[in-house]
Amino acid sequence: xxxxxxxxxxxxxxxxxxxxxxxxxxxxxxxxxxxxxxxxxxxxxxxxxxxxxxxxxxxxxxxxxxxxxxxxxxxxxxxxxxxxxxxxxxxxxxxxxxxxxxxxxxxxxxxxxxxxxxxxxxxxxxxxxxxxxxxxxxxxxxxxxxxxxxxxxxxxxxxxxxxxxxxxxxxxxxxxxxxxxxxxxxxxxxxxxxxxxxxxxxxxxxxxxxxxxxxxxxxxxxxxxxxxxxxxxxxx
Amino acid sequence: xxxxxxxxxxxxxxxxxxxxxxxxxxxxxxxxxxxxxxxxxxxxxxxxxxxxxxxxxxxxxxxxxxxxxxxxxxxxxxxxxxxxxxxxxxxxxxxxxxxxxxxxxxxxxxxxxxxxxxxxxxxxxxxxxxxxxxxxxxxxxxxxxxxxxxxxxxxxxxxxxxxxxxxxxxxxxxxxxxxxxxxxxxxxxxxxxx
Numbered sequence: 001x002x003x004x005x006x007x008x009x010x011x012x013x014x015x016x017x018x019x020x021x022x023x024x025x026x027x028x029x030x031x032x033x034x035x036x037x038x039x040x041x042x043x044x045x046x047x048x049x050x051x052x053x054x055x056x057x058x059x060x061x062x063x064x065x066x067x068x069x070x071x072x073x074x075x076x077x078x079x080x081x082x083x084x085x086x087x088x089x090x091x092x093x094x095x096x097x098x099x100x101x102x103x104x105x106x107x108x109x110x111x112x113x114x115x116x117x118x119x120x121x122x123x124x125x126x127x128x129x130x131x132x133x134x135x136x137x138x139x140x141x142x143x144x145x146x147x148x149x150x151x152x153x154x155x156x157x158x159x160x161x162x163x164x165x166x167x168x169x170x171x172x173x174x175x176x177x178x179x180x181x182x183x184x185x186x187x188x189x190x191x192x193x194x195x196x197x198x199x200x201x202x203x204x205x206x207x208x209x210x211x212x213x214x215x216x217x218x219x220x221x222x223x224x225x226x227x228x229x230x231x232x233x234x235x236x
Numbered sequence: 237x238x239x240x241x242x243x244x245x246x247x248x249x250x251x252x253x254x255x256x257x258x259x260x261x262x263x264x265x266x267x268x269x270x271x272x273x274x275x276x277x278x279x280x281x282x283x284x285x286x287x288x289x290x291x292x293x294x295x296x297x298x299x300x301x302x303x304x305x306x307x308x309x310x311x312x313x314x315x316x317x318x319x320x321x322x323x324x325x326x327x328x329x330x331x332x333x334x335x336x337x338x339x340x341x342x343x344x345x346x347x348x349x350x351x352x353x354x355x356x357x358x359x360x361x362x363x364x365x366x367x368x369x370x371x372x373x374x375x376x377x378x379x380x381x382x383x384x385x386x387x388x389x390x391x392x393x394x395x396x397x398x399x400x401x402x403x404x405x406x407x408x409x410x411x412x413x414x415x416x417x418x419x420x421x422x423x424x425x426x427x428x429x430x
Contacts, residue, residue: 032329053330146261
């Protein structure tokens with residue numbers, strides 16, 4: 001399959017262009033904080049509960065809170081029905097999401113507590129771990145959890161020998177490499193960096209640069225979503 | 237330092253460590269004072285602190301003076317152990333440990349010989365926080381404080397305020413008379429009443 005034709009990708013995007021993104025803060029009223037995110041073909045809902053007493057008690061840390069992120073794909077989120085429940089991939093993504101968020105949340109303010117972050121993928125079209133972290137970050141800010149920054153994530157990769165930003169489904173499957181990246185946008189500290197496939201050093205640097213730029217664009221959208229929710233509150 | 241009243245998001249630089257100290261809703265990150273919650277930036281001139289007044293709801297942390305609803309878990313002569321379930325006026329989970337104790341001198345203003353005469357396991361109690369942190373201490377000495385719901389020790393029916401003055405509470409099912417340290421609004425279910 002020819003993934004890049006006349007410098008344009010299958011969906012008509014340029015190599016350094018993001019898919020359309022829509023972020024809504026606070027759609028769930030029973031959660032402490034929540035976010036609904038549409039990113040290309042991805043549809044993701046994130047909910048935050050806590051900080052609350054950490055149970056079972058043996059997971060409590062007397063000096064800080066524990067971040068318990070849970071990433072789950074709905075059985076209907078992909079083309080072939082996915083067997084419901086946790087699997088190797090979702091456990092890995094839950095772990096890396098918890099670790100990325102732990103680096104920005106001021107966990108030492110809540111000893112013995114636990115913050116539950118539930119990420120539910122309703123529709124998947126590549127880049128769900130990045131979309132999940134981005135949605136979870138908005139949900140955490142909506143829940144008033146103190147953070148050093150609002151984390152944001154975006155992927156870059158290599159498709160048809162070209163380094164591109166934000167891979168879509170076909171590019172993810174047929175492409176040569178995928179580099180998901182999560183950062184704290186103010187300091188540009190890296191919270192998550194993975195790589196699947198092969199890239200030269202130059203290609204990797206280019207991918208990192210593209211993903212960093214993508215993250216900064218999405219960070220602006222996260223702030224706009226939060227501002228929209230709380231502006232409408234003030235007007236009411 | 238940014239202008240007072242500016243809307244800030246987590247991670248926004250509001251001042252430097254040379255200008256202000258970090259206060260509520262801010263943190264010192266390598267010499268930069270950043271907002272940690274979404275809200276409005278204010279300067280506490282008295283303490284020279286940068287503060288962010290949150291627009292979002294905030295986590296519920298117990299402070300001395302808070303009114304709480306708790307469930308009695310264990311009663312000893314000199315101590316009542318409870319599980320804090322709810323903070324009046326707040327609608328979020330309580331952060332961290334929820335185990336608390338009511339020492340016998342803090343049960344009532346009058347002298348109490350044994351806490352076993354005033355509380356039983358399973359009672360729902362309104363109390364105020366006297367000490368927060370690692371060891372939470374509560375007090376029920378006050379008119380609005382004490383048991384707000386309790387069950388008969390004989391048949392587990394919900395107890396009602398006794399019609400005559402022989403005892404504080406009576407069981408509508410078996411007629412058992414029971415003693416408790418009850419709040420002024422016993423049985424009304426006012427969870428947010430302070």
